[in-house]
Amino acid sequence: xxxxxxxxxxxxxxxxxxxxxxxxxxxxxxxxxxxxxxxxxxxxxxxxxxxxxxxxxxxxxxxxxxxxxxxxxxxxxxxxxxxxxxxxxxxxxxxxxxxxxxxxxxxxxxxxxxxxxxxxxxxxxxxxxxxxxxxxxxxxxxxxxxxxxxxxxxxxxxxxxxxxxxxxxxxxxxxxxxxxxxxxxxxxxxxxxxxxxxxxxxxxxxxxxxxxxxxxxxxxxxxxxxxxxxxxxxxxxxxxxxxxxxxxxxxxxxxxxxxxxxxxxxxxxxxxxxxxxxxxxxxxxxxxxxxxxxxxxxxxxxxxxxxxxxxxxxxxxxxxxxxxxxxxxxxxxxxxxxxxxxxxxxxxxxxxxxxxxxxxxxxxxx
Amino acid sequence: xxxxxxxxxxxxxxxxxxxxxxxxxxxxxxxxxxxxxxxxxxxxxxxxxxxxxxxxxxxxxxxxxxxxxxxxxxxxxxxxxxxxxxxxxxxxxxxxxxxxxxxxxxxxxxxxxxxxxxxxxxxxxxxxxxxxxxxxxxxxxxxxxxxxxxxxxxxxxxxxxxxxxxxxxxxxxxxxxxxxxxxxxxxxxxxxxxxxxxxxxxxxxxxxxxxxxxxxxxxxxxxxxxxxxxxxxxxxxxxxxxxxxxxxxxxxxxxxxxxxxxxxxxxxxxxxxxxxxxxxxxxxxxxxxxxxxxxxxxxxxxxxxxxxxxxxxxxxxxxxxxxxxxxxxxx
Numbered sequence: 107x108x109x110x111x112x113x114x115x116x117x118x119x120x121x122x123x124x125x126x127x128x129x130x131x132x133x134x135x136x137x138x139x140x141x142x143x144x145x146x147x148x149x150x151x152x153x154x155x156x157x158x159x160x161x162x163x164x165x166x167x168x169x170x171x172x173x174x175x176x177x178x179x180x181x182x183x184x185x186x187x188x189x190x191x192x193x194x195x196x197x198x199x200x201x202x203x204x205x206x207x208x209x210x211x212x213x214x215x216x217x218x219x220x221x222x223x224x225x226x227x228x229x230x231x232x233x234x235x236x237x238x239x240x241x242x243x244x245x246x247x248x249x250x251x252x253x254x255x256x257x258x259x260x261x262x263x264x265x266x267x268x269x270x271x272x273x274x275x276x277x278x279x280x281x282x283x284x285x286x287x288x289x290x291x292x293x294x295x296x297x298x299x300x301x302x303x304x305x306x307x308x309x310x311x312x313x314x315x316x317x318x319x320x321x322x323x324x325x326x327x328x329x330x331x332x333x334x335x336x337x338x339x340x341x342x343x344x345x346x347x348x349x350x351x352x353x354x355x356x357x358x359x360x361x362x363x364x365x366x367x368x369x370x371x372x373x374x375x376x377x378x379x380x381x382x383x384x385x386x387x388x389x390x391x392x393x394x395x396x397x398x399x400x401x402x403x404x405x406x407x408x409x410x411x412x413x414x415x416x417x418x419x420x421x422x423x424x425x426x427x428x429x430x431x432x433x434x435x436x437x438x439x440x441x442x443x444x445x446x447x448x449x450x451x452x453x454x455x456x457x458x459x460x461x462x463x464x465x466x467x468x469x470x471x472x
Numbered sequence: 473x474x475x476x477x478x479x480x481x482x483x484x485x486x487x488x489x490x491x492x493x494x495x496x497x498x499x500x501x502x503x504x505x506x507x508x509x510x511x512x513x514x515x516x517x518x519x520x521x522x523x524x525x526x527x528x529x530x531x532x533x534x535x536x537x538x539x540x541x542x543x544x545x546x547x548x549x550x551x552x553x554x555x556x557x558x559x560x561x562x563x564x565x566x567x568x569x570x571x572x573x574x575x576x577x578x579x580x581x582x583x584x585x586x587x588x589x590x591x592x593x594x595x596x597x598x599x600x601x602x603x604x605x606x607x608x609x610x611x612x613x614x615x616x617x618x619x620x621x622x623x624x625x626x627x628x629x630x631x632x633x634x635x636x637x638x639x640x641x642x643x644x645x646x647x648x649x650x651x652x653x654x655x656x657x658x659x660x661x662x663x664x665x666x667x668x669x670x671x672x673x674x675x676x677x678x679x680x681x682x683x684x685x686x687x688x689x690x691x692x693x694x695x696x697x698x699x700x701x702x703x704x705x706x707x708x709x710x711x712x713x714x715x716x717x718x719x720x721x722x723x724x725x726x727x728x729x730x731x732x733x734x735x736x737x738x739x740x741x742x743x744x745x746x747x748x749x750x751x752x753x754x755x756x757x758x759x760x761x762x763x764x765x766x767x768x769x770x771x772x773x774x775x776x777x778x779x780x781x782x783x784x785x786x787x788x789x790x791x792x793x794x795x796x797x798x799x800x801x802x803x
Contacts (some may be wrong), residue, residue, distance in 0.1 A: 274757040
């Protein structure tokens with residue numbers, strides 16, 4: 107894994123540091139004790155060691171720039187090959203969310219930085235000439251002629267957007283380990299109130315990792331849900347879960363509702379062939395589905411996501427009974443099952459329930 | 473239990489205390505033979521004589537100053553301020569002298585004085601005789617402020633005020649003088665700083681002072697028919713304020729609207745709402761609502777005057793919106 111080098115905090119009250127010089131260049135091997143750079147704070151200039159053996163992959167803040175404490179200023183890769191890969195991604199965004207968050211905050215601080223100087227300069231004319239502090243501040247800007255600095259735009263709805271929730275709802279969610287983002291992704295309206303959190307399903311404990319189970323089970327569901335409310339829900343979810351996994355979560359909810367099963371394991375795959383076996387996916391929260399580990403044990407239901415293809419359903423060679431529901435052009439569901447193992451009424455109830463959930467995703471929450 | 477008017481309850485409280493303690497005197501405009509414009513004090517001068525029930529000239533700063541001095545030197549005066557609006561005339565006597573004497577004398581002097589006055593709009597008395605100015609004195613450390621919400625509270629709080637060794641301002645709603653409530657024959661006192669839960673409910677808390685109690689009770693009945701259960705808290709004294717009872721209620725319901733007849737801005741609703749937000753923040757499922765009087769001089773026009781004060785209908789609608797989680801735009 108590439109290692110993010112952060113602007114260190116060298117003093118208690120320090121909130122930024124000036125990079126005086128880099129002692130290593132990208133592509134150069136570094137040892138943990140090697141001096142990587144010099145950082146100047148308002149108190150002192152210090153040499154900062156690399157802190158990690160590896161190869162300096164890239165430098166994100168050139169010498170002479172002032173960087174807020176905690177921002178990513180360089181990336182050290184494990185070896186030359188990884189360094190090359192990191193460098194290829196230009197800004198190193200692939201190293202993880204920390205880098206992109208740092209990017210955003212750096213952009214904000216850069217844009218805001220000149221503001222204090224401008225403000226001081228504005229006050230300067232009223233200060234006596236030669237007055238130490240005010241004079242120094244005034245000299246950093248040029249009073250009225252200083253260009254207006256645009257404020258950074260308000261954060262758009264996205265990764266760092268704060269979800270609106272009442273204090274009580276937020277507290278209850280924290281106590282129960284419920285992800286507010288998942289509630290929003292599942293269709294909850296904002297501000298989220300306590301009642302929504304109270305009635306949300308408990309998140310499932312993350313199952314132990316296991317080998318990805320093949321898509322094989324007694325009942326096989328094929329689904330095409332490219333134009334339903336479910337699809338709109340996925341488009342709004344951030345991060346968007348893989349469609350097949352989200353369908354599996356909905357199917358698990360409908361299965362649980364129809365059969366009353368205490369736990370539901372759904373094997374799922376899309377046409378790109380990324381199979382997974384998920385336990386109680388309906389309780390995991392949409393935004394966490396991507397990270398849900400594979401479940402042990404046989405699947406109750408196998409799901410094949412046909413969205414985006416022209417296929418409508420497929421029936422395994424072993425056959426059995428098939429039920430199909432289409433919702434106009436919005437979705438098409440087809441269930442092939444063995445009546446000896448899944449009675450027809452239960453199968454029908456399950457498929458009907460799933461169709462309702464795709465039409466109105468709020469049902470998945472209730 | 474017998475039911476008597478708020479006016480009669482005040483009269484009884486003063487008479488009982490004056491019989492008990494000969495140092496109690498009462499002074500103000502038209503308090504003796506006239507018994508005040510609201511006939512609250514009728515009969516007192518006949519029992520206690522003009523030496524203890526003192527009619528004064530129209531001179532609020534003068535007789536309030538006399539009362540402060542009398543209180544410092546061993547008497548227990550009750551000042552009758554005919555309209556709460558006249559508080560502006562006695563601010564120095566009340567806020568600079570009475571409120572601070574105990575503190576500034578190092579505890580050597582105290583001012584066991586009660587200033588009785590009134591509040592409340594919709595009596596068609598225009599802008600200078602309709603104000604509810606209790607927030608003004610509640611702002612001043614050293615003054616206690618009581619706001620009875622019925623005849624029962626009026627008697628119990630006034631008796632406690634008279635026995636208090638420090639200055640107390642008690643506001644009676646002039647629209648409530650003829651309202652009856654159950655008042656025991658036997659003596660009772662209502663301690664300061666103890667709010668009363670008038671109605672229990674699970675969905676929203678109304679904190680309502682003085683006559684806003686009636687507004688809250690009517691709104692709660694309407695809402696109850698719709699399945700919304702409001703809890704009503706009457707603080708009874710706003711200084712000292714029984715935070716514990718208010719906060720316990722809000723922690724239970726998760727929502728609160730504070731209703732008071734003073735002007736909304738910088739008023740009692742703001743103070744109580746702020747304390748709820750500070751101390752029960754993580755229990756709140758909605759912003760704390762405030763409903764006070766409109767920030768305008770009280771109009772003389774009856775049609776306009778009625779629009780300036782909280783009503784059961786507006787409170788109920790505000791409560792419904794709060795429960796629906798709607799953002800608040802109303803002033």
